[in-house]
Amino acid sequence: MRTEIKGLNEECGVFGVWGHEDAARITYYGLHSLQHRGQEGAGIVVSDREKLKVHKGMGLVNDVFNEEILDRLGGTGAIGHVRYTTAGDSDFINCQPLLFNSQTGSLALAHNGNLVNATALKRQMEHQGSIFQTTSDTEVIAHLIKRSGYPTLKESVRNALTMVKGAYALAILVENKMIVALDPNGLRPLSIGRIGDGYVVSSETCAFDVVGATFLREVQPGELITIDDDGVHVDRFSLSTNRSLCSMEYVYFARPDSNVDEVNVHQARKRLGKQLADEAWVEADVVTGVPDSSISAAIGYAEASGIPYELGLIKNRYVGRTFIQPSQALREQGVKMKLSAVRGVVEGKRVVMVDDSIVRGTTGRRIVQLLREAGALEVHVRISSPPIVNPCFYGIDTSTKGELIASTKSIDEIRDDMGADSLSYLSVDGLKKGIGRNDSSPNCGQCLACFTGEYPTEVFPEADHPYDKVMGGK
Structure with a gap:
Protein backbone atom coordinates (compact mmCIF):
# COMPACT_ATOMS: atom_id res chain seq x y z
CA MET A 1 0.00 0.00 0.00
CA ARG A 243 -18.57 7.62 -19.89
CA SER A 244 -16.90 10.13 -17.61
CA LEU A 245 -14.19 8.16 -15.82
CA CYS A 246 -12.53 10.15 -13.05
CA SER A 247 -9.27 11.50 -14.49
CA MET A 248 -7.69 11.47 -11.01
CA GLU A 249 -7.67 7.67 -11.14
CA TYR A 250 -4.84 8.01 -13.65
CA VAL A 251 -3.19 11.00 -11.98
CA TYR A 252 -3.24 9.85 -8.37
CA PHE A 253 -5.69 7.26 -7.04
CA ALA A 254 -5.09 3.98 -8.85
CA ARG A 255 -2.04 1.82 -8.25
CA PRO A 256 0.59 2.01 -11.04
CA ASP A 257 0.20 -1.71 -11.79
CA SER A 258 -3.54 -1.37 -12.43
CA ASN A 259 -5.13 -1.01 -15.85
CA VAL A 260 -8.06 1.41 -15.91
CA ASP A 261 -10.28 1.18 -18.99
CA GLU A 262 -7.49 -0.75 -20.75
CA VAL A 263 -4.88 1.93 -20.02
CA ASN A 264 -1.96 1.05 -17.74
CA VAL A 265 -1.71 3.63 -14.96
CA HIS A 266 2.11 3.70 -14.77
CA GLN A 267 2.44 4.25 -18.51
CA ALA A 268 -0.25 6.95 -18.42
CA ARG A 269 1.60 8.78 -15.65
CA LYS A 270 4.86 8.58 -17.55
CA ARG A 271 3.14 10.15 -20.55
CA LEU A 272 1.77 12.89 -18.28
CA GLY A 273 5.33 13.59 -17.13
CA LYS A 274 6.62 13.70 -20.70
CA GLN A 275 3.81 16.03 -21.71
CA LEU A 276 4.63 18.23 -18.71
CA ALA A 277 8.27 18.43 -19.80
CA ASP A 278 7.14 19.49 -23.28
CA GLU A 279 4.94 22.21 -21.83
CA ALA A 280 7.09 23.39 -18.90
CA TRP A 281 10.78 22.58 -19.43
CA VAL A 282 13.22 24.30 -17.11
CA GLU A 283 17.00 24.24 -16.91
CA ALA A 284 17.94 22.06 -13.94
CA ASP A 285 20.37 19.43 -12.69
CA VAL A 286 18.10 16.74 -11.30
CA VAL A 287 14.46 15.59 -11.40
CA THR A 288 12.80 13.98 -8.39
CA GLY A 289 9.25 12.87 -7.67
CA VAL A 290 7.16 13.04 -4.51
CA PRO A 291 6.66 9.41 -3.37
CA ASP A 292 4.77 7.41 -4.41
CA SER A 293 2.15 8.43 -6.95
CA SER A 294 4.38 11.05 -8.62
CA ILE A 295 7.35 8.78 -9.32
CA SER A 296 6.07 7.61 -12.70
CA ALA A 297 5.42 11.18 -13.88
CA ALA A 298 8.85 12.27 -12.64
CA ILE A 299 10.50 9.47 -14.66
CA GLY A 300 8.57 10.60 -17.73
CA TYR A 301 9.60 14.22 -17.16
CA ALA A 302 13.26 13.18 -16.84
CA GLU A 303 13.18 11.07 -20.00
CA ALA A 304 11.59 13.85 -22.06
CA SER A 305 13.72 16.67 -20.65
CA GLY A 306 17.07 14.87 -20.65
CA ILE A 307 17.59 15.84 -17.00
CA PRO A 308 18.61 12.82 -14.87
CA TYR A 309 16.09 11.35 -12.46
CA GLU A 310 17.21 10.75 -8.86
CA LEU A 311 15.62 9.71 -5.57
CA GLY A 312 15.75 13.13 -4.00
CA LEU A 313 12.92 12.40 -1.56
CA ILE A 314 12.63 9.30 0.60
CA LYS A 315 9.49 8.13 2.39
CA ASN A 316 9.21 6.45 5.76
CA ARG A 317 6.74 3.66 5.03
CA TYR A 318 5.89 2.97 8.66
CA VAL A 319 3.76 6.03 9.31
CA GLY A 320 0.02 6.39 8.73
CA ARG A 321 -1.56 8.62 6.12
CA THR A 322 -1.50 12.28 7.05
CA PHE A 323 -4.81 13.24 5.49
CA ILE A 324 -6.82 11.14 7.95
CA GLN A 325 -5.47 13.10 10.90
CA PRO A 326 -8.07 15.33 12.57
CA SER A 327 -6.22 18.62 12.31
CA GLN A 328 -4.04 20.48 9.84
CA ALA A 329 -1.33 20.81 12.49
CA LEU A 330 -1.07 17.03 12.82
CA ARG A 331 -1.22 16.70 9.04
CA GLU A 332 1.80 18.98 8.65
CA GLN A 333 3.66 17.15 11.43
CA GLY A 334 2.97 13.95 9.54
CA VAL A 335 4.76 15.34 6.49
CA LYS A 336 7.89 15.86 8.59
CA MET A 337 7.71 12.27 9.80
CA LYS A 338 7.06 10.75 6.40
CA LEU A 339 9.47 12.48 4.02
CA SER A 340 13.09 13.40 4.07
CA ALA A 341 15.28 14.91 1.37
CA VAL A 342 18.44 13.14 0.26
CA ARG A 343 21.17 15.72 0.81
CA GLY A 344 23.67 13.83 -1.34
CA VAL A 345 21.30 14.12 -4.31
CA VAL A 346 19.95 17.66 -4.02
CA GLU A 347 22.71 19.66 -2.29
CA GLY A 348 24.06 22.34 -4.59
CA LYS A 349 21.64 21.31 -7.35
CA ARG A 350 18.79 22.90 -9.28
CA VAL A 351 15.93 20.52 -8.59
CA VAL A 352 12.74 19.84 -10.54
CA MET A 353 10.23 18.49 -8.03
CA VAL A 354 7.37 16.66 -9.81
CA ASP A 355 4.11 16.16 -7.95
CA ASP A 356 0.76 14.92 -9.22
CA SER A 357 -1.46 17.66 -7.77
CA ILE A 358 -1.76 20.56 -5.37
CA VAL A 359 -4.90 20.64 -3.23
CA ARG A 360 -4.46 22.88 -0.21
CA GLY A 361 -0.80 23.72 -0.78
CA THR A 362 0.49 23.01 2.72
CA THR A 363 2.23 19.75 1.85
CA GLY A 364 3.97 21.23 -1.19
CA ARG A 365 5.25 24.14 0.89
CA ARG A 366 6.80 21.75 3.40
CA ILE A 367 8.44 19.60 0.70
CA VAL A 368 10.01 22.64 -0.95
CA GLN A 369 11.33 23.62 2.46
CA LEU A 370 12.78 20.12 2.98
CA LEU A 371 14.66 20.36 -0.30
CA ARG A 372 16.03 23.80 0.53
CA GLU A 373 17.10 22.65 3.98
CA ALA A 374 18.99 19.81 2.27
CA GLY A 375 20.92 22.35 0.19
CA ALA A 376 18.98 22.63 -3.07
CA LEU A 377 19.99 25.81 -4.91
CA GLU A 378 16.69 26.07 -6.79
CA VAL A 379 13.38 24.20 -6.53
CA HIS A 380 11.15 24.17 -9.61
CA VAL A 381 7.75 22.58 -8.95
CA ARG A 382 6.02 20.80 -11.82
CA ILE A 383 2.50 19.39 -11.41
CA SER A 384 1.34 16.55 -13.69
CA SER A 385 -2.30 17.69 -13.64
CA PRO A 386 -4.09 21.02 -14.17
CA PRO A 387 -4.97 23.27 -11.20
CA ILE A 388 -7.76 21.79 -9.07
CA VAL A 389 -10.21 24.70 -8.88
CA ASN A 390 -13.58 22.98 -8.39
CA PRO A 391 -14.89 20.63 -5.70
CA CYS A 392 -15.71 16.98 -6.38
CA PHE A 393 -19.13 15.61 -5.41
CA TYR A 394 -18.49 12.05 -6.57
CA GLY A 395 -16.38 10.57 -3.79
CA ILE A 396 -13.25 12.71 -3.35
CA ASP A 397 -13.15 14.81 -0.22
CA THR A 398 -12.89 18.28 -1.77
CA SER A 399 -16.39 19.56 -1.15
CA THR A 400 -15.87 23.34 -1.22
CA LYS A 401 -13.88 25.77 -3.35
CA GLY A 402 -12.47 27.35 -0.20
CA GLU A 403 -10.41 24.21 0.45
CA LEU A 404 -8.65 24.47 -2.90
CA ILE A 405 -5.70 26.86 -3.09
CA ALA A 406 -5.89 27.13 -6.90
CA SER A 407 -9.46 28.44 -6.70
CA THR A 408 -8.42 31.47 -4.63
CA LYS A 409 -4.82 32.16 -5.70
CA SER A 410 -3.01 32.64 -8.99
CA ILE A 411 -0.17 30.35 -10.04
CA ASP A 412 2.35 33.06 -9.13
CA GLU A 413 0.75 33.45 -5.70
CA ILE A 414 0.83 29.69 -5.12
CA ARG A 415 4.49 29.62 -6.19
CA ASP A 416 5.34 32.36 -3.71
CA ASP A 417 3.29 30.66 -0.99
CA MET A 418 5.22 27.42 -1.56
CA GLY A 419 8.57 29.19 -1.70
CA ALA A 420 9.43 27.67 -5.09
CA ASP A 421 11.54 29.28 -7.80
CA SER A 422 8.95 28.38 -10.43
CA LEU A 423 5.65 26.52 -10.66
CA SER A 424 3.91 25.05 -13.70
CA TYR A 425 0.88 22.81 -14.12
CA LEU A 426 -0.01 20.46 -16.95
CA SER A 427 -2.71 21.81 -19.28
CA VAL A 428 -6.12 20.15 -19.62
CA ASP A 429 -5.32 19.20 -23.21
CA GLY A 430 -1.99 17.83 -22.05
CA LEU A 431 -3.78 15.74 -19.43
CA LYS A 432 -6.14 14.22 -21.99
CA LYS A 433 -3.28 13.56 -24.40
CA GLY A 434 -1.10 12.05 -21.70
CA ILE A 435 -3.74 9.68 -20.38
CA GLY A 436 -4.26 8.50 -23.92
CA ARG A 437 -7.70 6.92 -23.75
CA ASN A 438 -9.29 6.31 -27.13
CA ASP A 439 -12.62 8.08 -26.93
CA SER A 440 -14.31 10.41 -29.38
CA SER A 441 -16.10 12.53 -26.76
CA PRO A 442 -14.79 16.06 -26.10
CA ASN A 443 -13.49 15.03 -22.67
CA CYS A 444 -12.09 11.73 -23.98
CA GLY A 445 -14.58 9.89 -21.80
CA GLN A 446 -13.13 11.39 -18.62
CA CYS A 447 -14.51 13.50 -15.79
CA LEU A 448 -12.48 16.71 -15.71
CA ALA A 449 -14.85 18.63 -13.44
CA CYS A 450 -12.27 19.43 -10.76
CA PHE A 451 -10.23 21.21 -13.45
CA THR A 452 -12.91 22.63 -15.75
CA GLY A 453 -16.11 22.86 -13.69
CA GLU A 454 -18.00 20.80 -16.29
CA TYR A 455 -19.74 18.10 -14.25
CA PRO A 456 -21.10 14.99 -15.99
CA THR A 457 -24.25 15.08 -13.83
CA GLU A 458 -26.27 17.77 -12.12
CA VAL A 459 -24.72 18.22 -8.70
CA PHE A 460 -25.77 19.79 -5.44
CA PRO A 461 -23.53 20.34 -2.40
CA GLU A 462 -24.60 17.87 0.30
CA ALA A 463 -25.53 20.63 2.73
CA ASP A 464 -27.80 22.35 0.23
CA HIS A 465 -29.87 19.79 -1.65
CA PRO A 466 -32.96 21.50 -3.11
CA TYR A 467 -35.50 18.80 -2.19
CA ASP A 468 -38.28 19.92 -4.54
CA LYS A 469 -35.92 20.03 -7.51
CA VAL A 470 -34.35 16.64 -6.92
CA MET A 471 -37.35 14.60 -5.81
CA GLY A 472 -40.37 16.60 -6.86
CA GLY A 473 -41.35 16.55 -3.18
CA LYS A 474 -43.07 19.14 -1.05
Missing part, protein backbone atom coordinates in the same frame (compact mmCIF):
# COMPACT_ATOMS: atom_id res chain seq x y z
CA ARG A 2 1.27 3.46 -0.79
CA THR A 3 1.23 6.02 1.97
CA GLU A 4 0.52 9.43 0.50
CA ILE A 5 1.10 12.74 2.17
CA LYS A 6 -1.14 15.23 0.46
CA GLY A 7 -4.58 16.58 1.31
CA LEU A 8 -6.43 14.74 -1.46
CA ASN A 9 -8.65 12.12 0.12
CA GLU A 10 -9.38 8.97 -1.79
CA GLU A 11 -12.62 7.14 -2.34
CA CYS A 12 -13.01 3.50 -1.32
CA GLY A 13 -12.21 0.05 -2.66
CA VAL A 14 -14.66 -2.76 -3.47
CA PHE A 15 -13.80 -6.43 -3.92
CA GLY A 16 -15.98 -9.50 -4.36
CA VAL A 17 -15.74 -13.25 -4.94
CA TRP A 18 -18.29 -15.81 -6.09
CA GLY A 19 -17.77 -19.56 -6.41
CA HIS A 20 -14.54 -20.06 -4.46
CA GLU A 21 -14.27 -22.34 -1.43
CA ASP A 22 -12.12 -19.84 0.44
CA ALA A 23 -13.93 -16.63 -0.52
CA ALA A 24 -13.09 -14.77 2.68
CA ARG A 25 -9.33 -15.22 2.34
CA ILE A 26 -9.40 -14.32 -1.35
CA THR A 27 -11.30 -11.15 -0.40
CA TYR A 28 -8.81 -10.44 2.41
CA TYR A 29 -5.90 -10.49 -0.06
CA GLY A 30 -7.92 -8.48 -2.56
CA LEU A 31 -8.56 -5.79 0.04
CA HIS A 32 -4.83 -5.68 0.81
CA SER A 33 -4.26 -4.76 -2.84
CA LEU A 34 -6.85 -1.98 -2.55
CA GLN A 35 -5.65 -0.63 0.80
CA HIS A 36 -4.39 2.54 -0.88
CA ARG A 37 -8.01 3.46 -1.63
CA GLY A 38 -9.06 3.62 2.03
CA GLN A 39 -7.47 3.19 5.44
CA GLU A 40 -10.15 4.12 7.94
CA GLY A 41 -12.04 0.84 7.97
CA ALA A 42 -12.34 -2.57 6.35
CA GLY A 43 -14.96 -5.28 6.23
CA ILE A 44 -15.97 -8.59 4.65
CA VAL A 45 -19.40 -10.21 4.34
CA VAL A 46 -19.49 -13.91 3.39
CA SER A 47 -22.30 -16.14 2.12
CA ASP A 48 -22.35 -19.85 2.98
CA ARG A 49 -25.45 -20.24 0.77
CA GLU A 50 -27.73 -20.20 3.85
CA LYS A 51 -26.84 -16.97 5.64
CA LEU A 52 -24.55 -13.96 5.48
CA LYS A 53 -21.78 -13.46 8.05
CA VAL A 54 -19.92 -10.19 8.60
CA HIS A 55 -16.77 -8.94 10.22
CA LYS A 56 -15.59 -5.35 9.96
CA GLY A 57 -13.78 -2.73 11.98
CA MET A 58 -11.81 0.47 12.02
CA GLY A 59 -8.24 0.52 10.76
CA LEU A 60 -6.16 -1.27 8.15
CA VAL A 61 -7.02 -4.67 6.72
CA ASN A 62 -4.29 -6.28 8.86
CA ASP A 63 -5.69 -4.62 11.97
CA VAL A 64 -9.25 -5.79 11.34
CA PHE A 65 -8.65 -9.44 10.29
CA ASN A 66 -6.58 -12.33 11.55
CA GLU A 67 -6.43 -16.08 10.95
CA GLU A 68 -9.05 -16.91 13.57
CA ILE A 69 -11.53 -14.40 12.18
CA LEU A 70 -11.05 -15.62 8.61
CA ASP A 71 -11.60 -19.22 9.78
CA ARG A 72 -15.03 -18.18 11.07
CA LEU A 73 -15.96 -16.58 7.75
CA GLY A 74 -16.51 -19.79 5.84
CA GLY A 75 -18.36 -19.52 2.55
CA THR A 76 -18.07 -19.51 -1.24
CA GLY A 77 -19.22 -15.94 -1.88
CA ALA A 78 -17.98 -12.69 -0.34
CA ILE A 79 -17.79 -8.94 -0.79
CA GLY A 80 -15.27 -6.67 0.92
CA HIS A 81 -14.62 -2.98 1.31
CA VAL A 82 -11.87 -0.62 2.39
CA ARG A 83 -13.11 2.78 3.37
CA TYR A 84 -12.15 6.39 3.37
CA THR A 85 -14.92 8.68 4.55
CA THR A 86 -16.54 10.62 1.71
CA ALA A 87 -20.12 10.62 2.99
CA GLY A 88 -21.05 9.86 6.58
CA ASP A 89 -19.06 10.05 9.77
CA SER A 90 -15.80 8.23 10.31
CA ASP A 91 -16.93 5.57 12.79
CA PHE A 92 -17.64 1.86 13.04
CA ILE A 93 -21.33 2.04 12.20
CA ASN A 94 -20.49 3.38 8.73
CA CYS A 95 -17.90 0.69 7.96
CA GLN A 96 -18.83 -1.35 4.93
CA PRO A 97 -20.09 -3.70 3.67
CA LEU A 98 -23.42 -2.79 5.22
CA LEU A 99 -25.48 -5.87 6.15
CA PHE A 100 -29.28 -5.83 6.46
CA ASN A 101 -31.49 -8.68 7.64
CA SER A 102 -35.20 -9.12 6.90
CA GLN A 103 -37.86 -11.81 6.77
CA THR A 104 -37.20 -12.28 3.06
CA GLY A 105 -33.43 -12.75 3.44
CA SER A 106 -30.24 -10.81 4.03
CA LEU A 107 -28.60 -8.19 1.84
CA ALA A 108 -25.07 -6.77 1.97
CA LEU A 109 -23.75 -3.77 0.01
CA ALA A 110 -20.30 -2.36 -0.69
CA HIS A 111 -20.11 0.97 -2.49
CA ASN A 112 -17.33 3.08 -3.97
CA GLY A 113 -18.43 6.60 -4.83
CA ASN A 114 -20.83 9.25 -3.62
CA LEU A 115 -24.50 9.95 -4.33
CA VAL A 116 -25.26 13.61 -4.99
CA ASN A 117 -28.97 13.22 -4.18
CA ALA A 118 -28.61 11.03 -1.08
CA THR A 119 -29.81 13.76 1.30
CA ALA A 120 -32.98 14.38 -0.69
CA LEU A 121 -33.73 10.68 -1.02
CA LYS A 122 -33.15 10.11 2.66
CA ARG A 123 -35.39 13.00 3.60
CA GLN A 124 -38.21 11.63 1.47
CA MET A 125 -37.92 8.12 2.89
CA GLU A 126 -37.80 9.40 6.48
CA HIS A 127 -41.01 11.33 5.80
CA GLN A 128 -42.49 8.01 4.71
CA GLY A 129 -41.39 6.17 7.85
CA SER A 130 -37.91 4.80 7.11
CA ILE A 131 -35.38 4.75 9.95
CA PHE A 132 -31.69 5.00 9.04
CA GLN A 133 -29.02 3.39 11.19
CA THR A 134 -25.98 5.03 9.58
CA THR A 135 -25.03 8.36 8.06
CA SER A 136 -23.62 6.68 4.94
CA ASP A 137 -25.31 7.31 1.60
CA THR A 138 -24.87 3.57 0.87
CA GLU A 139 -27.75 2.82 3.21
CA VAL A 140 -30.01 4.89 0.97
CA ILE A 141 -29.48 2.33 -1.82
CA ALA A 142 -30.41 -0.54 0.52
CA HIS A 143 -33.66 1.16 1.53
CA LEU A 144 -34.57 1.81 -2.09
CA ILE A 145 -33.96 -1.85 -2.95
CA LYS A 146 -36.07 -3.21 -0.08
CA ARG A 147 -38.90 -0.72 -0.66
CA SER A 148 -39.22 -1.36 -4.38
CA GLY A 149 -41.82 -4.13 -4.16
CA TYR A 150 -40.52 -5.96 -7.24
CA PRO A 151 -40.60 -9.77 -7.17
CA THR A 152 -36.90 -10.34 -7.92
CA LEU A 153 -33.71 -8.86 -6.51
CA LYS A 154 -32.48 -7.85 -9.96
CA GLU A 155 -35.65 -5.89 -10.67
CA SER A 156 -35.47 -4.26 -7.24
CA VAL A 157 -31.86 -3.21 -7.73
CA ARG A 158 -32.58 -1.94 -11.24
CA ASN A 159 -35.45 0.19 -9.94
CA ALA A 160 -33.35 1.55 -7.06
CA LEU A 161 -30.49 2.58 -9.34
CA THR A 162 -32.79 4.57 -11.58
CA MET A 163 -33.48 6.81 -8.58
CA VAL A 164 -29.94 7.58 -7.43
CA LYS A 165 -27.59 10.13 -8.99
CA GLY A 166 -23.83 10.37 -8.71
CA ALA A 167 -20.95 7.91 -8.65
CA TYR A 168 -21.24 4.29 -7.61
CA ALA A 169 -19.34 1.10 -8.25
CA LEU A 170 -21.59 -1.26 -6.33
CA ALA A 171 -21.32 -4.87 -5.13
CA ILE A 172 -24.38 -6.54 -3.59
CA LEU A 173 -24.35 -9.97 -1.92
CA VAL A 174 -27.27 -12.22 -1.00
CA GLU A 175 -27.27 -15.87 -0.07
CA ASN A 176 -27.24 -17.23 -3.62
CA LYS A 177 -25.71 -14.57 -5.85
CA MET A 178 -23.66 -11.42 -6.21
CA ILE A 179 -24.77 -8.37 -8.20
CA VAL A 180 -22.46 -5.60 -9.41
CA ALA A 181 -23.36 -2.31 -11.06
CA LEU A 182 -21.67 0.84 -12.33
CA ASP A 183 -23.28 4.27 -12.60
CA PRO A 184 -24.30 5.52 -16.08
CA ASN A 185 -21.26 7.82 -16.23
CA GLY A 186 -18.79 5.14 -15.20
CA LEU A 187 -17.10 7.58 -12.83
CA ARG A 188 -15.35 4.82 -10.86
CA PRO A 189 -13.50 1.78 -12.22
CA LEU A 190 -14.82 -1.76 -11.67
CA SER A 191 -13.62 -4.98 -13.32
CA ILE A 192 -14.50 -8.68 -13.41
CA GLY A 193 -11.99 -11.53 -13.36
CA ARG A 194 -11.96 -15.33 -13.31
CA ILE A 195 -10.44 -17.39 -10.49
CA GLY A 196 -10.63 -21.15 -10.98
CA ASP A 197 -14.29 -21.96 -11.54
CA GLY A 198 -15.37 -18.75 -9.80
CA TYR A 199 -15.34 -15.02 -10.39
CA VAL A 200 -13.94 -11.91 -8.74
CA VAL A 201 -14.80 -8.23 -9.02
CA SER A 202 -12.51 -5.41 -8.00
CA SER A 203 -12.17 -1.64 -8.07
CA GLU A 204 -8.70 -2.15 -9.56
CA THR A 205 -7.12 -4.87 -11.66
CA CYS A 206 -3.98 -4.93 -9.49
CA ALA A 207 -5.93 -7.12 -7.06
CA PHE A 208 -6.40 -9.82 -9.72
CA ASP A 209 -2.66 -10.41 -9.93
CA VAL A 210 -2.39 -10.80 -6.16
CA VAL A 211 -5.17 -13.40 -5.84
CA GLY A 212 -4.29 -15.26 -9.04
CA ALA A 213 -7.31 -14.18 -11.07
CA THR A 214 -7.47 -13.55 -14.81
CA PHE A 215 -8.96 -10.30 -16.07
CA LEU A 216 -12.15 -10.79 -18.09
CA ARG A 217 -13.73 -7.39 -18.69
CA GLU A 218 -14.56 -4.04 -17.22
CA VAL A 219 -18.06 -3.36 -15.99
CA GLN A 220 -19.51 -0.81 -18.38
CA PRO A 221 -21.53 2.28 -17.40
CA GLY A 222 -25.18 1.44 -16.74
CA GLU A 223 -24.57 -2.31 -16.50
CA LEU A 224 -26.23 -4.55 -13.92
CA ILE A 225 -24.38 -7.88 -13.75
CA THR A 226 -25.49 -10.94 -11.80
CA ILE A 227 -22.89 -13.57 -10.87
CA ASP A 228 -24.18 -16.90 -9.56
CA ASP A 229 -23.51 -20.62 -9.92
CA ASP A 230 -24.65 -20.48 -13.55
CA GLY A 231 -22.06 -17.83 -14.49
CA VAL A 232 -22.16 -14.15 -15.40
CA HIS A 233 -25.43 -12.60 -16.60
CA VAL A 234 -25.23 -9.13 -18.12
CA ASP A 235 -28.19 -6.76 -18.01
CA ARG A 236 -28.63 -2.99 -17.99
CA PHE A 237 -30.45 -0.56 -15.73
CA SER A 238 -29.65 2.47 -17.89
CA LEU A 239 -29.44 2.78 -21.67
CA SER A 240 -28.45 6.44 -21.42
CA THR A 241 -24.74 6.48 -20.65
CA ASN A 242 -21.95 9.04 -20.89
